[in-house]
Amino acid sequence: MFRILCALAIAWLLATPAAAQVGVFPPGFRTQEVPANGVVIHVRIGGHGPAVILLHGFGDTGDMWAPMAADLSRDHTVIVPDLRGMGLSSKPAGGFDKKTQAGDVAGVLDALRVDRADLITHDIGNMVGFAFAAQYPQRVPRFVLIDAPVPGVGPWEEILKTPLLWHFHFGGPDMERLVAGRERIYLDRFYNDFGAHPDRITEATRNHYAQLYALPGAMHSSFAQFAAFDQDAIDDKAILAARGKLTMPVLALGGEKSFGLTMAVVMRAAATDVQAGLIPDSGHWIMDENPTATTAMVRAFLDGKR
Numbered sequence: 001m002f003r004i005l006c007a008l009a010i011a012w013l014l015a016t017p018a019a020a021q022v023g024v025f026p027p028g029f030r031t032q033e034v035p036a037n038g039v040v041i042h043v044r045i046g047g048h049g050p051a052v053i054l055l056h057g058f059g060d061t062g063d064m065w066a067p068m069a070a071d072l073s074r075d076h077t078v079i080v081p082d083l084r085g086m087g088l089s090s091k092p093a094g095g096f097d098k099k100t101q102a103g104d105v106a107g108v109l110d111a112l113r114v115d116r117a118d119l120i121t122h123d124i125g126n127m128v129g130f131a132f133a134a135q136y137p138q139r140v141p142r143f144v145l146i147d148a149p150v151p152g153v154g155p156w157e158e159i160l161k162t163p164l165l166w167h168f169h170f171g172g173p174d175m176e177r178l179v180a181g182r183e184r185i186y187l188d189r190f191y192n193d194f195g196a197h198p199d200r201i202t203e204a205t206r207n208h209y210a211q212l213y214a215l216p217g218a219m220h221s222s223f224a225q226f227a228a229f230d231q232d233a234i235d236d237k238a239i240l241a242a243r244g245k246l247t248m249p250v251l252a253l254g255g256e257k258s259f260g261l262t263m264a265v266v267m268r269a270a271a272t273d274v275q276a277g278l279i280p281d282s283g284h285w286i287m288d289e290n291p292t293a294t295t296a297m298v299r300a301f302l303d304g305k306r
Contacts, residue, residue: 022063022205022209023062023063023066023208024066025044025080026046026069026070026073028046028047029069029073029078031043034107034108034111034112036107037095037103037104037107038092038095039084039089039104040089041089041104041107041108042082043079043081043112044078045077045078046069046077046078047073048075048076048077049076049077050076050141051076051077051079051117051118052072052078052117052118052119052120052302053079053105053108053118053119053120054079054120055081055119055120055121055126055128056082056083056086056123056125057122057123057124057125057126057148058124058222058226059190059191060122060123060287061082061086061087061088061209062087063209064122064287064288067287068287068291071295071299072295072298076118077114079108081105083101083104083124083225084101084221085217085218085222085224085225087212091216091217091218094224096228097228097231097232098128098131098228098232099135101128102132104128105129106135106139109139116140116141117140117141118140118142119132119140119142119143120144120146121145122147122286123284124148125148126148126150127150127151127229129143129145130150130270133246134240134243134246137246140248141249142249143246143248143249143250144251144298144302145250145252145263145267146254146294147254147279148259148284149266150270151229151230152232152235152237152240153237153240154267154268155262155266156233156266164193167190167226168226169226171227172223176219176220176223179219183210183214183219186213187206187209187210187213194284194285195283195284195289196257196258196281196282196283196289197283200285201285202288205288245272246270247271249273249275250267250273250274251274251277251298251301252266252268252275252277253276253277253278253294253297255282255283255284255286256278256279256282258282258283258284260278261278264277277297281293
């Protein structure tokens with residue numbers, strides 16, 4: 001039944017003119033609904049070579065990575081899932097703590113028979129990626145985190161005091177009712193407030209994601225991602241205390257006009273080999289505001305040139 005609903009959702013989205021212009025992956029990519037860890041994860045797969053997995057965050061889906069996937073697929077096998085409850089993945093009642101979602105990532109890689117994959121993450125994807133890298137360090141040769149904190153790591157408590165992050169504690173049944181039917185209005189607040197160049201987030205992009213976040217269960221799942229942060233902080237502190245810092249090479253990238261070098265401050269509290277970088281002329285929405293520079297910096301790191 002889920003596969004039928006997913007196919008109908010894809011057909012509806014593709015039939016919308018705005019959606020047809022966003023998140024288009026190169027020819028040769030395929031989509032697959034992958035049962036993993038008790039959910040069904042919508043995954044895009046393409047290219048050949050060493051594996052790399054790209055994880056999105058709130059306000060996006062895996063569609064955000066299409067430009068980078070086009071570049072990396074020339075010499076990598078590129079795997080781009082939608083996180084549980086988001087995009088075209090299934091919408092479970094729970095499991096939105098990042099430790100559980102690390103199991104989703106492991107399940108996807110197992111289903112695809114991929115032992116190891118470089119990890120590229122953004123926003124909430126950072127949090128899922130960190131939980132995966134901490135639990136399965138042998139499976140992550142290199143790790144790129146972009147423009148978002150990690151619960152319980154580094155200056156987490158100070159970051160929580162930032163007024164701009166009011167939405168970390170926004171959720172629940174009443175909030176879902178307030179946002180229902182107004183997903184575009186809600187998402188626009190984040191595109192406009194967190195973007196250095198909101199005009200680079202096109203109408204097509206905004207409408208595309210508003211439609212995806214209006215799918216049944218999508219906003220509930222999104223609020224649940226944030227509601228899990230307190231548990232995520234407990235889990236992250238516990239695994240760092242038990243296993244120590246990450247030892248794989250880490251690239252910590254921040255938008256020049258967003259999280260900036262604080263991304264590296266966060267990761268130096270949790271990893272031993274951290275390179276810092278700034279994505280120029282960009283706020284938080286790096287693949288809309290400066291996809292060329294973002295892709296170039298990630299590729300240089302994966303190629304061992306950074």
